[in-house]
Amino acid sequence: MTQTTSFDAFTMWKNVYEKTESTWRDAIQDTLGKESFAESLGQIQSQYLQYQGFVNKMTESYLKQANMPSRDEIANVASLVINVESKVDDLEDQMDVYKIDTSREIEQLRKGLNNLDKKLDKVIELLNKSIVAQNTPKVTDGPLTTTALNATSTKK
Amino acid sequence: MVTLDTKQFDNWIDRLSEDKNIQQIKRLTEVISSDAEPEVGQTPKEVIWTKNKSKLYRYQPAIKKTNKVPILMIYALINKPYILDLYPGNSLIEHLTNKGHDVYLLDWGTPGYEDRNMKLDDYIVDYIPRAVSKVLKTSKAKDITLLGYCMGGTMTAIFTALYPQLPIRNLILMTSPIDFKDAGHYSNWLDKRYFQLDKLVDTLGNIPFELIDFGNKLLNPISNVVGPYISLADRVENEDFVLNWKLMQKWLNDGIPFPGESYRQWIRDFYQDNKLINDQLTVRGRKVELANIKANLLNISATRDNIALPQQIAPLNDKVSSKNKTLHIVETGHVSVVTGRKAINEIHPYIEKWITDNSK
Numbered sequence: 001m002t003q004t005t006s007f008d009a010f011t012m013w014k015n016v017y018e019k020t021e022s023t024w025r026d027a028i029q030d031t032l033g034k035e036s037f038a039e040s041l042g043q044i045q046s047q048y049l050q051y052q053g054f055v056n057k058m059t060e061s062y063l064k065q066a067n068m069p070s071r072d073e074i075a076n077v078a079s080l081v082i083n084v085e086s087k088v089d090d091l092e093d094q095m096d097v098y099k100i101d102t103s104r105e106i107e108q109l110r111k112g113l114n115n116l117d118k119k120l121d122k123v124i125e126l127l128n129k130s131i132v133a134q135n136t137p138k139v140t141d142g143p144l145t146t147t148a149l150n151a152t153s154t155k156k
Numbered sequence: 157m158v159t160l161d162t163k164q165f166d167n168w169i170d171r172l173s174e175d176k177n178i179q180q181i182k183r184l185t186e187v188i189s190s191d192a193e194p195e196v197g198q199t200p201k202e203v204i205w206t207k208n209k210s211k212l213y214r215y216q217p218a219i220k221k222t223n224k225v226p227i228l229m230i231y232a233l234i235n236k237p238y239i240l241d242l243y244p245g246n247s248l249i250e251h252l253t254n255k256g257h258d259v260y261l262l263d264w265g266t267p268g269y270e271d272r273n274m275k276l277d278d279y280i281v282d283y284i285p286r287a288v289s290k291v292l293k294t295s296k297a298k299d300i301t302l303l304g305y306c307m308g309g310t311m312t313a314i315f316t317a318l319y320p321q322l323p324i325r326n327l328i329l330m331t332s333p334i335d336f337k338d339a340g341h342y343s344n345w346l347d348k349r350y351f352q353l354d355k356l357v358d359t360l361g362n363i364p365f366e367l368i369d370f371g372n373k374l375l376n377p378i379s380n381v382v383g384p385y386i387s388l389a390d391r392v393e394n395e396d397f398v399l400n401w402k403l404m405q406k407w408l409n410d411g412i413p414f415p416g417e418s419y420r421q422w423i424r425d426f427y428q429d430n431k432l433i434n435d436q437l438t439v440r441g442r443k444v445e446l447a448n449i450k451a452n453l454l455n456i457s458a459t460r461d462n463i464a465l466p467q468q469i470a471p472l473n474d475k476v477s478s479k480n481k482t483l484h485i486v487e488t489g490h491v492s493v494v495t496g497r498k499a500i501n502e503i504h505p506y507i508e509k510w511i512t513d514n515s516k
Contacts, residue, residue: 008176009177010389010390013389014390017382020378021378028377028378035344037344038351039349039350041345041350042349049352049355049359052359052360056359074269075268075269075272079270082208085208086208
């Protein structure tokens with residue numbers, strides 16, 4: 001009995017990858033963990049930064065000669081806008097605090113007025129009672145009662 | 157006269173187009189070169205505050221909020237905001253909002269050259285407190301839950317330690333490095349003797365994403381560079397897999413520059429001097445003491461994470477004063493803690509339940 005297997009490129013790639021990865025994993029991790037690797041990275045970084053610094057200087061010099069704004073100058077303008085926006089934000093925050101304070105004060109004032117109103121109502125009520133009491137003849141037992149009654153009838 | 161019989165050649169060509177390998181190659185080429193990128197960050201949101209390039213979003217404002225404690229999410233400075241809202245059905249934000257949580261996210265925006273002087277201090281003292289205040293004001297809540305991812309979590313922990321008087325009820329950190337004593341290969345590569353930090357920042361201003369990405373890929377070069385394409389070739393006929401692959405690639409390759417001064421501080425104070433865990437870090441002149449953290453803490457660590465190693469995450473739980481603190485370890489990687497099947501089925505529901513339990 002014969003068995004035919006078709007060629008599958010993807011399975012082959014996967015197998016190659018898995019075998020390579022498992023074979024090299026430890027060796028690569030060992031290398032990455034070595035101090036000498038960090039030193040090499042540092043050297044590459046240094047060269048790259050030297051090149052980049054040179055490009056930055058050249059670009060800046062060219063822009064200056066061409067009377068064009070440099071990246072720094074444009075960034076300064078952006079910073080000014082950000083500062084203004086920051087101040088607006090601060091003002092908004094202060095307005096919020098002010099709003100809270102104002103509404104708290106108004107609320108306290110309203111309560112105070114309500115209390116005053118109630119007190120005034122009481123005072124008026126007491127005054128009314130006192131006036132009524134003054135104008136109303138005193139009704140008591142005994143001879144005074146008769147006198148009072150006579151006085152009332154005389155007035156009529 | 158010579159006649160050429162091309163019938164056999166035509167047949168071979170016809171058979172070739174039906175060949176499984178050829179079809180796979182065709183699809184693989186399409187996915188890598190011509191397919192549209194998936195649309196990310198689709199959960200509806202509104203902007204409630206802006207500052208410089210930053211925006212504060214509130215998600216799904218139309219959905220009724222059944223949980224009274226709002227959640228503010230803070231992510232790493234080199235990512236884009238959609239990483240926590242990757243795709244419908246594969247989004248932590250969507251999951252939480254659908255469960256009735258009031259979710260906010262502080263989008264850092266893309267820094268320009270004018271932002272190269274922004275320090276971590278500026279983000280922690282000028283941006284996060286304002287965002288917290290806006291969230292509390294918008295939600296009319298008394299407490300807040302903070303959720304930080306990766307470096308965003310480290311910044312959130314620092315903020316929580318600096319402002320113990322704020323009503324921070326819960327603190328959730330996802331793969332956020334705190335102790336940099338052993339940061340794996342980074343500890344070696346960022347060695348002060350070889351890594352020219354000052355020269356790098358002074359020359360470049362902001363640090364390009366490609367440089368950060370190069371370092372991340374170098375941690376495991378073969379599996380990070382070749383591995384994804386082997387997986388794609390193997391399962392290119394599975395459309396669900398292809399979608400997830402594209403999402404993962406978009407996340408990994410779609411970063412933003414690191415503001416120069418923040419990078420200088422991040423590398424020097426954290427990777428080189430390990431100040432945070434040792435209570436030596438100062439932010440705008442104020443000492444950061446992690447023991448000031450009293451909020452309920454959920455600290456999530458991923459075992460296969462080679463960017464924020466488990467040993468960098470766990471020590472926080474020993475430093476904080478929180479009575480309720482959990483170290484949750486998941487068998488996954490740095491990105492798949494937020495996105496992918498395991499995140500959808502296990503991690504998102506776990507976080508949602510923890511927040512609900514601790515928000516009553």
